[in-house]
Amino acid sequence: MTVQPDHVLLYAATQGDLVKCYAAADVAGIPYSQCTGDFQTAWAKCADESTLVIAVGGAALYSLYYNPCGWPNPAAMPAGHTPFTVEPAGHGIQAARANTFVNAAGYTALDSLTLAVMLSYYAVHGAFPRGYNSFPAQEVPQRVCVTGSSPHVVGVSVAQAADPSPAVTTPSVGVYAAFATEQDVLRAFQQGWPGVATTAGLGIEAAPYTQVLATRPDLQIAKAFAATNQAAWWLSFWTVSWPQAGTTFYEAGYVAGAYAASQIEAYPGSRKPDFVILDPEGYNNPASTAAEFQSFIQGFAAGVRSVSKRLEPAFYVNQWQYVTYDLQTVEQPCFIAIAPIAGNRPMVNGTNIRGYIAYYAGCPAASYVSQVKTWGGLYNTVQFRDSGVDCPPA
Numbered sequence: 001m002t003v004q005p006d007h008v009l010l011y012a013a014t015q016g017d018l019v020k021c022y023a024a025a026d027v028a029g030i031p032y033s034q035c036t037g038d039f040q041t042a043w044a045k046c047a048d049e050s051t052l053v054i055a056v057g058g059a060a061l062y063s064l065y066y067n068p069c070g071w072p073n074p075a076a077m078p079a080g081h082t083p084f085t086v087e088p089a090g091h092g093i094q095a096a097r098a099n100t101f102v103n104a105a106g107y108t109a110l111d112s113l114t115l116a117v118m119l120s121y122y123a124v125h126g127a128f129p130r131g132y133n134s135f136p137a138q139e140v141p142q143r144v145c146v147t148g149s150s151p152h153v154v155g156v157s158v159a160q161a162a163d164p165s166p167a168v169t170t171p172s173v174g175v176y177a178a179f180a181t182e183q184d185v186l187r188a189f190q191q192g193w194p195g196v197a198t199t200a201g202l203g204i205e206a207a208p209y210t211q212v213l214a215t216r217p218d219l220q221i222a223k224a225f226a227a228t229n230q231a232a233w234w235l236s237f238w239t240v241s242w243p244q245a246g247t248t249f250y251e252a253g254y255v256a257g258a259y260a261a262s263q264i265e266a267y268p269g270s271r272k273p274d275f276v277i278l279d280p281e282g283y284n285n286p287a288s289t290a291a292e293f294q295s296f297i298q299g300f301a302a303g304v305r306s307v308s309k310r311l312e313p314a315f316y317v318n319q320w321q322y323v324t325y326d327l328q329t330v331e332q333p334c335f336i337a338i339a340p341i342a343g344n345r346p347m348v349n350g351t352n353i354r355g356y357i358a359y360y361a362g363c364p365a366a367s368y369v370s371q372v373k374t375w376g377g378l379y380n381t382v383q384f385r386d387s388g389v390d391c392p393p394a
Contacts, residue, residue: 005030011042013149016266017057023258024116026306037153049098059149061105065141071151092122111136131247171373176381179217185224191392195233203241203282208259226269236273241282250299257303275314293325355379363391
């Protein structure tokens with residue numbers, strides 16, 4: 001026996017964890033209205049024997065178990081006390097019980113997202129999603145009032161507009177770099193690069209098939225935009241591994257897209273990437289047919305949009321892949337890898353190509369930038385061999 005989707009409530013006590021609720025709800029087929037950041041709502045539903053409450057993230061877990069922040073609650077209980085217990089750890093739960101909730105708090109943000117997806121899906125379907133073979137360790141409740149947590153977290157509005165990026169109507173060439181610090185991004189802005197791009201995540205073997213880099217280069221870009229309101233465009237690349245056996249290409253792309261979008265929506269500031277770009281490579285067996293490759297791209301796009309309608313999914317491939325897998329027929333925007341720059345030009349064309357990602361530039365960079373502009377893409381980049389911001393574009 002499983003729980004009806006409208007009787008599963010996903011609760012979060014921070015903005016970032018609430019985004020994870022939306023992503024998990026979409027995978028499990030639970031209405032977005034069943035995601036809440038309101039502590040009193042979660043308390044009332046947890047006491048209800050007909051509702052299965054899933055606490056997503058450590059702040060939500062601590063709040064429902066100890067209420068360490070002393071937030072107002074329907075029972076008027078003081079800080080440090082709640083009537084609730086946690087369901088046993090290490091497995092899925094598919095039945096609601098009064099005064100009991102499910103722990104979807106992991107020791108990392110990735111683990112919390114994975115637990116939220118697995119546990120919400122199990123509650124509704126009685127099984128874990130295909131490809132989710134590793135159950136992350138669940139946190140132990142603590143008497144800690146988490147910094148940044150709130151008794152009433154406002155949800156992310158998918159209709160909310162991001163700060164507008166500059167209109168790009170003629171070929172433009174930005175810099176692709178590692179951006180280990182916010183200062184690296186600010187240096188690119190100061191040098192006059194009209195756009196920035198980075199690899200935000202690298203592939204991992206199991207779902208969600210991508211994981212943010214430890215240096216969080218995308219976060220450094222978000223912080224720089226928030227600090228300066230710079231008029232520049234932004235490309236966010238996510239390297240995603242192919243699916244494990246038993247998981248479809250669409251499913252693997254979907255969970256990766258949802259993961260990437262949930263990370264991006266938690267960045268500070270309202271400025272978001274112009275494109276969230278799938279870079280399909282890494283572990284497991286790659287697509288061998290056009291149908292598989294295109295399904296991977298379509299799943300990624302659907303996963304991104306399941307979390308936020310304001311983000312624009314895209315994909316990145318080399319010229320051989322573009323031709324071999326008929327990728328000119330895919331509606332999502334495409335970025336093409338080109339190397340070398342000097343004396344070269346693209347050998348493919350298609351209406352979905354938005355730009356060329358070129359390797360490698362040297363200093364001074366003016367000749368490399370001029371060469372790439374002749375290729376015709378609007379959002380192009382050059383990268384220096386050290387992946388740094390080595391010199392200005394002119």
